Amino acid sequence: MSHVDFDQLISLENTHAVKLEARETVFGRADVLPVWVADMDFAAPQAVTDALIKRARHPVYGYTMFPDSLYSAMGDWFRQRHQWSMQREWVLMAPGVVPSIHAACMACTNPGDEVIIQPPVYPPFFSSVQQTGRQVLENPLLAEKQEDGSLYYRMNLAHLEQCAARPQAKMLVLCSPHNPIGRVWSEAELTAVLDICRRYKLVLLSDEIHCDLVFSDSHRHRMLAALARPDDQLITAVAPSKTFNIPGLGLSALVIADSGLRQKMAKVLESFHMPQSNPFSVTGFEAAYCYGGPWLDQLMDYLQANRDFVVNQVAQRLPGLEVSAPEGTYLMWLDCRVLGLSDADLKHFFVQQAGVGMNQGVSFGASGSGFMRLNIGSPRATLEQVIERIQAALSARE
Template sequence: MIDRKNTRSVKWGNMEAVYGVEDASEVLPMWIADMDFKAPQPVIAAMQERLDHGVFGYSYICAKCKDAVRTWLSSRHGWETENDWMLFHHGVVPAIATVVETFTNEGDNILITSPVYPPFFNVPGHQKRNIVECKLREENGKYSIDFDAFEKSLQQGVKLFILCHPHNPGGVVWTEEELRNILRLCKKYDVLILSDEIHADLVLPGFKHIPLAVLAEEESGRVITCVAPTKTFNLAGVQAAVMITKEDDLREALQQSALAHGQMELNAFAASALISAFTECEEWLENLLETISSNMDYVISTLTEAVPGIQIQKPEATYLLWIDYRGTGLSEEEMMDRLLNKGKLALEPGSKYGEAGRGFLRMNVATPRTIVEDGVERFIKAMQ
């Protein structure tokens, strides 16, 4: 148990602004996607060593950083990359913004499959791009892609498709067949793909992540992949991400964009954290995945038994539960009012992920079991 209050934590300290509750100190936050676990000790030690040096001048991305990413992707996912394919950024969301700005123009159409992570809507929208929304097919909380609808969406002059892989909030690990269909159709309509794979290392036991770029070589698809250690090792506040593409022209355009914006390299602490995470912390990750899976099993069995009308499909990836409350008959406004004011529990409303998410709630279970149990008790209390 780590007390995160008074640490400028968005999750624990900013609920009053986000939810409008009068006394946020009474509300348990299980919403935004960061963990309540300490980062791995090797990462902390690496950052402490850098801190102890005492000089924090300009930094650059060394070969050791790229080697760490390359080796991790090879051993963990069977993806053989090259150091020259990598460009670094301050986060996956800023990387998405850079790709949107670099490869599309105002008024261009960008395709997303909803419900999906809000920046997929917001970032292109703020850049005055048009969102083409293809709703995922949903059955009992399990999502798949409707490829007839997907192709019709591509026919609307789409320039860029942003893929959430694995999917947030649905927790889907896309299959090889689905990924090949995406590549085939995007190639047919000459659409660039941005594959956000920040949750790739949070695939639960029994499932396997396939990097889209691995299949793209066979399908001749044009892909930019975003990966990061930040979601996996709870380093969101350190800010580090990698954009990877084997296409020289795509990398050159991204480099020109970086120059145009005066984009600097990763800071000294981010580089140290990235190297340590990808070279020393695999055992920590395996333990984490067991903990997440166990927490999910507890929430699913307890909530679905205690609250009529609640259904939860166990995710294949992420540490986020997507709770279907449509069977309760409550509106989103009624559900959020009960949770916040009666249960004193902060979850994310599904409509935040697009209208396709209405009727669902997102719960973060990457937290000690005592907090998970407290959250479940609060949920049950809210529904009594």
């Protein structure tokens, strides 16, 4: 495959991109450098674009089935890349992972039941539970300070067991790899989670949307389902959307080996008419899994260099701020507590003084207070500007 130029700056103007156009609403300024919402600034794999153009050339855009070739493409991807084999009938299609979490709350729990999540975590994990009338039960991650001052997060398995033992606890939503702190959970950690859920009869929804975005110097990502037994109450959510930068196409998959659990989920999805999709998401999904591999390999090299660049630059140029190298995802978790600012003031500082638009750590739960989430899925030149602007804003504070 030819070299992909991830340094290329592609303007998102006139594409209605959330990352650009929601800036005024989210930050109160439309000119902040957009390093927030979790999509990337890179062109999707050429093969995906070619397939979409080919489909668009056919001028009838009617209701569309999920062809067998789509299931094969996905199955081949996970078998080859993740050594995980799934059966065709285990798969349910959905219009996204977040709607799937909502659906799972409705299908597998009753109003008032508790659903365990492990903050700091992707905000819709909270809202899916709350908006469906269930209760959030938090098992906060443990943050260990490393020698260089940065943090390494682990699951609190002892507290997880206490949560699981509560009679109202019915489900755990796992983020694997974990947004926003970038952990790729080890096999030992995943096995322990499976064991707890099995013993306390919890449904386990494993959101593995970031499973392909793992750095070469991390241990490998293990699909939870590859470690599970067929009768485990496990729902695996995957999608090509983060991997190949096609989240706007909106299509994901749920893989559920247990037929009873699968039927419950199918019933809820069907009640929303959710299995219906559109010709472009089907085309993009299949093309990405069929042809996107070589592009992804180059992407990961580029992101790893971005990650190492940010780690070095923060250490050299942003005194007091701390960041650790994530094991996976294109998200970095910037510890800004040294600034001693409230969350509102921290946001104000980055937006108004630095002109940088990142996600507020506190939106990932109370333990994210004092942190910011930086999206490194951008050309290096953008990250250079981010560092420069933050450095200048920090100097102006002194």
